[in-house]
Amino acid sequence: MREVTRLQVAVETQKVVNREQRDHNRQLAAEVADLKGGMSALEERARSELGMVGSSETFYQVVSATTPAPAAAATPVTARAN
Secondary structure (H helix, E strand, C coil): HHHHHHHHHHHHHHHHHHHHHHHHHHHHHHHHHHHHCCCHHHHHHHHHHHHCCCCCCCCCCCCCCCCCCCCCCCCCCCCCCC
């Protein structure tokens, strides 16, 4: 009887996991379809993940007064041709 109960619990647990995976797969499929079908989703993803700025746009970065300034390099860095 214990074995049957243990297996029933395992089945129910697996059903929950399967439902979650099915929902996740649906979301991924919708995202893939959106990326394949239109440039707006691709552009949105590039903006959020890669920091893309359009050619006709101006990027402004607002720095609060409490943010410390980045430390200056001890020696100037220059590029050298090989």
